[in-house]
Amino acid sequence: MEAVTSPLQESYGPITRGCQWLKALPNKFCDKTMEIARKTKKLGQDDPRRIVHSLKVGLAITLVSFFYYFEPLYDGFGDSAMWAVLTVVLVSEFSVGATLGKGLNRMLATLVAGALGAGAHCLASLSGRKGEPILVATFVFIIAVITTFMRFFPRVKARYDYGMMIFILTFCMVSVSGYRDDQVLKMAHVRFSTILVGSCASLIVCICVCPVWIGEDLHKSVAANIAKLANFLQAFGDEYFKVSEESNENNKPYLQGYRTVLTSKSSEETMQANFAIWEPGHGPFGYRHPWKMYLKVGNLTRECAYKVEALNSYLNSKIQAPAEIRGKIQVPCKRVSLECSRALKEMASTFRKMVITRSAVMHIENSKKAAEELKSLLKTSLWEEADLLEMIPAASVASLLLEIIGCIEKISEAVNELGKAASFRKINATVLPEQQDSIQQDSNNTAIVPVPHCVIVVAE
Amino acid sequence: MEAVTSPLQESYGPITRGCQWLKALPNKFCDKTMEIARKTKKLGQDDPRRIVHSLKVGLAITLVSFFYYFEPLYDGFGDSAMWAVLTVVLVSEFSVGATLGKGLNRMLATLVAGALGAGAHCLASLSGRKGEPILVATFVFIIAVITTFMRFFPRVKARYDYGMMIFILTFCMVSVSGYRDDQVLKMAHVRFSTILVGSCASLIVCICVCPVWIGEDLHKSVAANIAKLANFLQAFGDEYFKVSEESNENNKPYLQGYRTVLTSKSSEETMQANFAIWEPGHGPFGYRHPWKMYLKVGNLTRECAYKVEALNSYLNSKIQAPAEIRGKIQVPCKRVSLECSRALKEMASTFRKMVITRSAVMHIENSKKAAEELKSLLKTSLWEEADLLEMIPAASVASLLLEIIGCIEKISEAVNELGKAASFRKINATVLPEQQDSIQQDSNNTAIVPVPHCVIVVAE
Numbered sequence: 080m081e082a083v084t085s086p087l088q089e090s091y092g093p094i095t096r097g098c099q100w101l102k103a104l105p106n107k108f109c110d111k112t113m114e115i116a117r118k119t120k121k122l123g124q125d126d127p128r129r130i131v132h133s134l135k136v137g138l139a140i141t142l143v144s145f146f147y148y149f150e151p152l153y154d155g156f157g158d159s160a161m162w163a164v165l166t167v168v169l170v171s172e173f174s175v176g177a178t179l180g181k182g183l184n185r186m187l188a189t190l191v192a193g194a195l196g197a198g199a200h201c202l203a204s205l206s207g208r209k210g211e212p213i214l215v216a217t218f219v220f221i222i223a224v225i226t227t228f229m230r231f232f233p234r235v236k237a238r239y240d241y242g243m244m245i246f247i248l249t250f251c252m253v254s255v256s257g258y259r260d261d262q263v264l265k266m267a268h269v270r271f272s273t274i275l276v277g278s279c280a281s282l283i284v285c286i287c288v289c290p291v292w293i294g295e296d297l298h299k300s301v302a303a304n305i306a307k308l309a310n311f312l313q314a315f316g317d318e319y320f321k322v323s324e325e326s327n328e329n330n331k332p333y334l335q336g337y338r339t340v341l342t343s344k345s346s347e348e349t350m351q352a353n354f355a356i357w358e359p360g361h362g363p364f365g366y367r368h369p370w371k372m373y374l375k376v377g378n379l380t381r382e383c384a385y386k387v388e389a390l391n392s393y394l395n396s397k398i399q400a401p402a403e404i405r406g407k408i409q410v411p412c413k414r415v416s417l418e419c420s421r422a423l424k425e426m427a428s429t430f431r432k433m434v435i436t437r438s439a440v441m442h443i444e445n446s447k448k449a450a451e452e453l454k455s456l457l458k459t460s461l462w463e464e465a466d467l468l469e470m471i472p473a474a475s476v477a478s479l480l481l482e483i484i485g486c487i488e489k490i491s492e493a494v495n496e497l498g499k500a501a502s503f504r505k506i507n508a509t510v511l512p513e514q515q516d517s518i519q520q521d522s523n524n525t526a527i528v529p530v531p532h533c534v535i536v537v538a539e
Numbered sequence: 540m541e542a543v544t545s546p547l548q549e550s551y552g553p554i555t556r557g558c559q560w561l562k563a564l565p566n567k568f569c570d571k572t573m574e575i576a577r578k579t580k581k582l583g584q585d586d587p588r589r590i591v592h593s594l595k596v597g598l599a600i601t602l603v604s605f606f607y608y609f610e611p612l613y614d615g616f617g618d619s620a621m622w623a624v625l626t627v628v629l630v631s632e633f634s635v636g637a638t639l640g641k642g643l644n645r646m647l648a649t650l651v652a653g654a655l656g657a658g659a660h661c662l663a664s665l666s667g668r669k670g671e672p673i674l675v676a677t678f679v680f681i682i683a684v685i686t687t688f689m690r691f692f693p694r695v696k697a698r699y700d701y702g703m704m705i706f707i708l709t710f711c712m713v714s715v716s717g718y719r720d721d722q723v724l725k726m727a728h729v730r731f732s733t734i735l736v737g738s739c740a741s742l743i744v745c746i747c748v749c750p751v752w753i754g755e756d757l758h759k760s761v762a763a764n765i766a767k768l769a770n771f772l773q774a775f776g777d778e779y780f781k782v783s784e785e786s787n788e789n790n791k792p793y794l795q796g797y798r799t800v801l802t803s804k805s806s807e808e809t810m811q812a813n814f815a816i817w818e819p820g821h822g823p824f825g826y827r828h829p830w831k832m833y834l835k836v837g838n839l840t841r842e843c844a845y846k847v848e849a850l851n852s853y854l855n856s857k858i859q860a861p862a863e864i865r866g867k868i869q870v871p872c873k874r875v876s877l878e879c880s881r882a883l884k885e886m887a888s889t890f891r892k893m894v895i896t897r898s899a900v901m902h903i904e905n906s907k908k909a910a911e912e913l914k915s916l917l918k919t920s921l922w923e924e925a926d927l928l929e930m931i932p933a934a935s936v937a938s939l940l941l942e943i944i945g946c947i948e949k950i951s952e953a954v955n956e957l958g959k960a961a962s963f964r965k966i967n968a969t970v971l972p973e974q975q976d977s978i979q980q981d982s983n984n985t986a987i988v989p990v991p992h993c994v995i996v997v998a999e
Contacts, residue, residue, distance in 0.1 A: 122691050129691050137684035140707070141676050144715045148672040153719070161716055168683075168708045212608040216601050223628075224597040231582050231589050247600070248628045252621055255604045259618070341845070345805035385801070389849040392942065457928045467934070468917045474927070475935040482852065 128173075131289045136171045139284040143167045143277055159269045166277025171285065174293035175361075176354030178285045182278035183357070184242030189274050192246045193267030195222075196253025200263045203254070215254050222250050238356075294355040294364050297347065301373050302431040304343060304380045305490065307336040309423035311387055312483070316413035318394055319476065320405055334391065340384040347377045363433050369500040376493045383486035390479050393472055400473035408477055411453035415480045418446035422487055426494055434506045435498040439491050446484050453477055588633075591749045596631045599744040603627045603737055619729045626737025631745065634753035635821075636814030638745045642738035643817070644702030649734050652706045653727030655682075656713025660723045663714070675714050682710050698816075754815040754824050757807065761833050762891040764803060764840045765950065767796040769883035771847055772943070776873035778854055779936065780865055794851065800844040807837045823893050829960040836953045843946035850939045853932055860933035868937055871913035875940045878906035882947055886954055894966045895958040899951050906944050913937055 123130050146152045146160040153160055170185060172178045203214035229235050230243045249270065257263040310333050318334065351370050360366035393399075422442035429436050457477065497503075583590050606612045606620040613620055630645060632638045663674035689695050690703045709730065717723040770793050778794065811830050820826035853859075882902035889896050917937065957963075 118692065119688075122688075129688060133684045133688040136687040137680040140683045140711060141680045144676060144679060144711065145672075147715050148676075148718060158716070158719070161712055164711050164715060165708055168704065168711060171687075212605075216604060216608075219604060220597040220601045223600045224593045227596040227631075228579075228582075228589065228593040232578065244628065248625055251600060251604065251624050251628060255607050255624060256618070256621055258608060259613070342802070342804045344802045385845055385848045386852075388845045389939075392846075396942075454928055457931065467930075468914055470927075471917065471934045471938045474931045475938050478931045478935050479849075482856075 128289070128291050132173050132291065135284050135288050136167075136281075138288070139167045139171055139281045140164060142284070143280045146276070156269060156273055159273050162270060162273035163277035163280070166274050167281045170278050171281045174291045174296070174354055174358075175285055176293040176356070176358040178282060179359075180238070180354060180357040181241050182282055184239060185245050185274055186271075186278055188242040188245040189249045189271050192249035193253050193271055196250045197257070197263045197267050199250070199254040200257030204257070211258060215258065218254060219251055223247050290361075292358060292361055292364070293350055294358050294368065294370065295362070297350040297355050297370065297373055298364070299431065300343070300347065300350070301377055301380070302427045304340045304377065304384075305423050305430065306427035307340055308380065308383055308387055309420045309427060311337045311391070312416050312420035312423065315390060315394070316416040320409045320413065334394070337384055337387050337391075340381060341388060343377065344381060347374060365501075369497060372493070372497040372500060376490065376497060379486065379490045379493050383483060383490060386479055386483050386486060390476065390483070393476050393479075396472060400469055400471070404470055404473050408453060408456060408473060411449050411456060412477060412480060414449035415446050415453060415484065418442050418449060419480070419483055419487055422446065422491070426491060429503075429506075430494055430498075433498075433501070433503045435495060435503045436506050439494075443484065443488055443491060446487075450481050450484055453481070588749070588751050592633050592751065595744050595748050596627075598748070599627045599631055599741045600624060602744070603740045606736070616729060616733055619733050622730060622733035623737035623740070626734050627741045630738050631741045634751045634756070634814055634818075635745055636753040636816070636818040638742060639819075640698070640814060640817040641701050642742050644699060645705050645734055646731075646738055648702040648705040649709045649731050652709035653713050653731055656710045657717070657723045657727050659710070659714040660717030664717070671718060675718065678714060679711055683707050750821075752818060752821055752824070753810050754818050754828065754830065755822070757810040757815055757830065757833055758824070759891065760803070760807065760810070761837055761840070762887045764800045764837065764844075765883050765890065766887035767800055768840065768843055768847055769880045769887060771797045771851070772876050772880035772883065775850060775854070776876040780869045780873065794854070797844055797847050797851075800841060801848060803837065804841060807834060825961075829957060832953070832957040832960060836950065836957060839946065839950045839953050843943060843950060846939055846943050846946055850936065850943070853936050853939075856932060860929055860931070864930055864933050868913060868916060868933060871909050871916060872937060872940060874909035875906050875913060875944065878902050878909060879940070879943055879947055882906065882951070886951060889963075889966075890954055890958075893958075893961070893963045895955060895963045896966050899954075903944065903948055903951060906947075910941050910944055913941070 143163050143166075146156065146163055156163070166185065170178060170181045172181060199215060199218045203211045203218065206214055226243050226247045230240055235243065249267075252270070253263055253267045256266065260266065314331070314333050318331075351374055355368075355370045358364075360368070419442075422439045425436070425439040425442060429439065457474070603623050603626075606616065606623055616623070626645065630638060630641045632641060659675060659678045663671045663678065666674055686703050686707050690700055695703065709727075712730070713723055713727050716726065720726065774791070774793050778791075811834055815828075815830045818824075820828070859865075879902075882899045885896070885899040885902060889899065917934070
């Protein structure tokens with residue numbers, strides 16, 4: 080009996096495991112479904128424009144597909160009406176700028192390539208039925224090689240990459256199909272018209288139904304990046320001078336927000352070069368809005384973020400200056416950090432609202448005064464009994480704070496320059512005249528003029 | 540007479556200017572042409588693979604267009620043979636990974652969407668001639684909305700964005716055109732076959748003619764980034780301790796090379812997520828090569844680059860420690876910087892060659908010894924007569940150098956981890972056993988073991 084039961088018992092193992100796996104399957108499936116549902120909900124909540132965009136694309140495609148169903152519309156284009164539907168699918172992008180860029184690229188490239196392709200076909204057909212394929216193949220090869228190489232030019236790649244691809248595509252289509260169908264001109268014409276219809280349909284839906292302006296996104300993102308640095312600096316003073324005991328607790332979100340600024344370069348450049356320049360004037364952003372200057376402000380913000388990153392490394396560094404040494408520079412350091420934060424917040428807030436005020440400059444002045452105080456403190460002989468090695472972290476923090484003031488001044492200048500070029504409104508509301516005078520008079524005094532400041536929350 | 544000549548004389552102005560402009564036109568045209576020619580030459584010289592790629596695309600398109608010319612090939616597909624040509628244009632990308640990714644996306648999406656579209660048509664046609672458009676339009680709307688929304692999922696966007704677009708496109712095409720043409724199954728089948736032919740043609744050309752492996756580019760780029768930091772650190776010591784007189788001459792290319800590391804995140808992520816994972820094993824990169832770990836090494840390199848950026852700011856800072864103060868810490872600082880540079884160079888070199896050696900670890904040990912020397916120098920009372928404010932920059936530089944050692948250790952660990960996961964060869968050639976022993980014994984001694992090191996130039 081034993082010999083019979085033992086293999087049976089062995090085979091129970093895999094069967095039981097199989098059963099368990101099968102029993103667990105519905106649960107696993109449920110878990111996976113719930114996870115996807117949760118992610119979907121989060122995606123929609125993070126930016127509800129995504130849901131609207133999906134509905135818009137569905138609407139545009141459905142609208143254009145009616146060309147195919149209705150006799151009078153279908154008669155104009157025939158089977159080629161499908162090109163209009165395909166164009167809508169290919170051209171519909173999230174933002175107006177991207178849709179416009181792609182649509183214009185597609186239309187222009189089709190027009191030029193269609194004409195060139197028809198010309199190539201006519202030229203090639205002169206050489207007879209046998210010579211035609213050879214000539215057309217030569218033309219196609221040359222055009223494909225040149226156009227593909229042109230896509231490597233950075234400027235072409237940024238703006239006309241899609242157009243270049245459509246150019247090769249249409250040229251091949253028109254010139255090659257001329258071999259089987261003599262009506263290439265008609266074909267080129269129909270292709271262009273259907274693409275025109277498709278592009279216009281998706282543009283109309285894109286602009287008329289809750290438009291997403293990428294230029295506005297760029298504007299908000301630059302302001303948000305400045306505000307993120309401000310949030311760090313606001314918290315830094317308190318964190319650094321209390322932290323010693325619980326230094327590994329450095330996961331606070333307001334201290335990590337600035338990290339996305341470090342790597343924001345490519346997204347800003349994409350927004351600017353690829354999309355924002357295609358957008359027509361809208362709302363506060365006029366025609367020829369100086370989008371390029373946003374990159375300058377963005378670059379300076381990143382320069383500042385690198386310094387903030389260095390500052391952050393002292394928060395969770397193993398080598399910490401002893402509390403008594405830090406205590407000595409605590410007051411001016413906190414003040415510099417706080418005034419810098421206020422200056423950045425003011426800048427972010429006024430930049431977002433597209434106004435120019437002097438309040439950020441005032442905070443910079445205040446931080447400079449605090450910096451002088453800090454410097455004179457460092458010069459005094461308070462330190463003589465201290466160990467230099469222990470002092471280095473504290474001294475480095477002080478030195479970084481001084482440098483950050485310089486960075487913020489540069490950002491402020493760039494923002495003002497941009498404000499002038501984009502004709503932001505000038506407002507002196509937050510600064511009373513007598514206050515301004517007193518600041519200028521007291522510029523050598525270390526007392527700090529209290530300025531009301533608002534805490535702003537910038538949506539990402 | 541005067542009254543007559545004066546308007547004539549006035550009108551000379553614009554005419555003369557017009558003539559001058561016309562005369563200058565050929566020159567301007569020549570200049571522009573020369574500039575474009577120069578840029579073209581530079582693009583080709585910088586990366587000759589670009590020229591090869593252009594020729595490859597031309598070749599693939601021309602090859603596939605023969606489907607259209609030759610009777611026996613044409614008979615199989617008919618006019619749809621054009622889809623094969625279009626597929627080649629759309630799928631051909633610079634690297635094997637990108638081409639493979641796009642090709643697979645296109646094929647899979649066409650297969651699934653073709654089947655679904657045919658199904659939708661069959662279902663809709665049950666409801667009669669009038670109900671069909673309404674049902675199909677509903678299906679199209681629902682599919683378009685869901686698929687467009689799915690493109691927002693970061694994971695889908697990174698890998699399957701193109702496939703999602705082709706999915707909507709094919710679904711619309713097959714289901715909508717079913718209204719005019721009952722042979723949707725045949726149409727879906729032909730569309731899939733032509734796309735298969737086109738994708739395979741471009742893949743074969745892409746892989747067989749001088750293939751460009753993006754994984755290799757990622758590998759080289761990570762190594763090059765490490766080497767760029769090494770180049771900076773190699774030059775830093777000399778620059779910082781001699782610079783005071785000519786501090787504004789900070790445009791030396793070897794000191795600026797590291798700046799591209801700061802913003803390399805997005806390009807590395809694109810290379811990894813979008814393309815490298817699609818590539819089959821090739822050369823030294825086996826199947827399931829740990830591409831994800833490259834991102835970790837890349838991130839640590841960037842962390843180190845942020846510190847190097849902070850170090851660089853002391854090179855052209857207005858506030859400089861006096862030469863005598865800097866002179867005191869010159870020797871150990873230079874040694875730390877040089878040993879760090881050597882460690883990074885060794886790492887870059889061995890990483891590039893896919894070997895594991897202990898030589899980088901030795902240089903790190905050496906730099907740690909120099910760091911101890913630096914620390915003990917900072918502890919001594921050499922400084923008592925000095926002004927603390929003047930010392931801060933020098934102290935900050937020393938502190939940054941100490942931190943950079945930590946960063947480099949982390950990079951070294953990550954590189955070794957990657958080396959193990961990717962089974963790099965282990966070589967102990969550069970380190971003799973007795974040397975290794977002596978290092979371990981002397982770890983508390985400040986003497987530095989001289990290690991031969993090679994200067995490598997990493998191509999970008």
